[in-house]
Amino acid sequence: MSKTIKKAVIPVAGLGTRFLPASKAIPKEMLPIVDRPIILHIVEEAVAAGVEDVIFVTGRNKHSLEDFFDHNFEQEDSLSKQKKDDLYHLSKKISEMVNVISIRQKSPRGLGHAVLAAKPAVGDEPFVVLLGDEVMFGKPNVTEQLAQVFHHQEVSTIAVMEVPKSDVSKYGIAKIGKTISKHTWHIDDLVEKPKPSEAPSCWALPGRYLFTSDIFKCIEETKPSKNGEIQLTDAMVRLIKKHGLLAHQFTAERYDAGDKLGYMKINFDAALRHPEIGRQFKEYVLERAKTLK
Numbered sequence: 001m002s003k004t005i006k007k008a009v010i011p012v013a014g015l016g017t018r019f020l021p022a023s024k025a026i027p028k029e030m031l032p033i034v035d036r037p038i039i040l041h042i043v044e045e046a047v048a049a050g051v052e053d054v055i056f057v058t059g060r061n062k063h064s065l066e067d068f069f070d071h072n073f074e075q076e077d078s079l080s081k082q083k084k085d086d087l088y089h090l091s092k093k094i095s096e097m098v099n100v101i102s103i104r105q106k107s108p109r110g111l112g113h114a115v116l117a118a119k120p121a122v123g124d125e126p127f128v129v130l131l132g133d134e135v136m137f138g139k140p141n142v143t144e145q146l147a148q149v150f151h152h153q154e155v156s157t158i159a160v161m162e163v164p165k166s167d168v169s170k171y172g173i174a175k176i177g178k179t180i181s182k183h184t185w186h187i188d189d190l191v192e193k194p195k196p197s198e199a200p201s202c203w204a205l206p207g208r209y210l211f212t213s214d215i216f217k218c219i220e221e222t223k224p225s226k227n228g229e230i231q232l233t234d235a236m237v238r239l240i241k242k243h244g245l246l247a248h249q250f251t252a253e254r255y256d257a258g259d260k261l262g263y264m265k266i267n268f269d270a271a272l273r274h275p276e277i278g279r280q281f282k283e284y285v286l287e288r289a290k291t292l293k
């Protein structure tokens with residue numbers, strides 16, 4: 001089995017209901033963080049970890065995601081003629097950063113169903129799954145951290161983080177087992193969005209997974225849950241029993257950019273750090289803070 005990760009699956013076929021009406025005609029993954037769409041941060045993380053092929057699992061109205069990673073010749077030509085070299089090179093670099101493969105998930109029947117849709121493009125290799133609305137900044141980044149664990153253990157590994165008990169019902173939650181190293185453990189069980197009183201721990205799965213291709217068979221064997229969705233969590237429970245699954249506590253700043261508050265937080269932080277507007281934005285915020293009630 002190859003130990004290097006060359007393929008990333010990014011499911012972006014969800015309906016983005018939390019972002020309506022903005023997501024009515026624009027994929028939420030294309031919403032900007034100051035001047036860079038959410039999806040660019042996610043693809044950059046995968047590419048920095050050595051990924052060569054990005055597989056978007058898409059739905060209707062998601063063409064702009066594919067267009068974004070392709071050339072816009074008219075714009076490039078115009079930028080070149082205007083001698084706007086920095087913008088020209090930036091635009092061209094994004095168009096050339098990765099191979100994009102698109103696969104349609106014809107109806108959004110859950111994350112497990114979306115990952116299974118990518119099977120023909122992934123084949124028999126280990127691969128990563130990055131949720132299209134979870135932005136994480138780390139050095140090494142979270143995908144690289146998972147790849148390092150996989151390199152040594154050769155077992156599927158997912159990123160976990162500790163959340164307050166009151167938040168467990170928003171996530172898949174892992175029951176942690178035997179220790180492998182300081183930040184890596186075997187997972188004994190997983191529960192999708194448990195009530196705080198029923199959660200086996202506070203270790204949540206925020207949306208970075210490294211799987212061997214064994215996950216596909218596990219998803220195929222998974223029955224839809226009550227709401228008709230095929231849950232990735234249920235398939236991972238099968239994976240635990242058949243092949244094992246590790247949890248790795250990652251180190252990174254993490255934002256849920258698919259949620260209104262998380263989206264505003266990442267925009268706020270990115271604006272403060274932005275080389276062009278950061279200083280002025282900070283002055284504005286400090287000034288506003290004096291008058292805000």
Ligand code: UTP
Pocket residue numbers: 011012013014015016017018019057105107108109110111113114131132133258
């Ligand atoms: P979310 O549940 O956070 O996204 O799924 P959503 O469904 O788009 O948003 P809301 O909850 O309605 O506001 C996490 C990621 O998985 C993808 C979504 O596009 C999102 O990036 N997803 C989810 C799929 O690709 N297919 C699905 O069937 C479900």
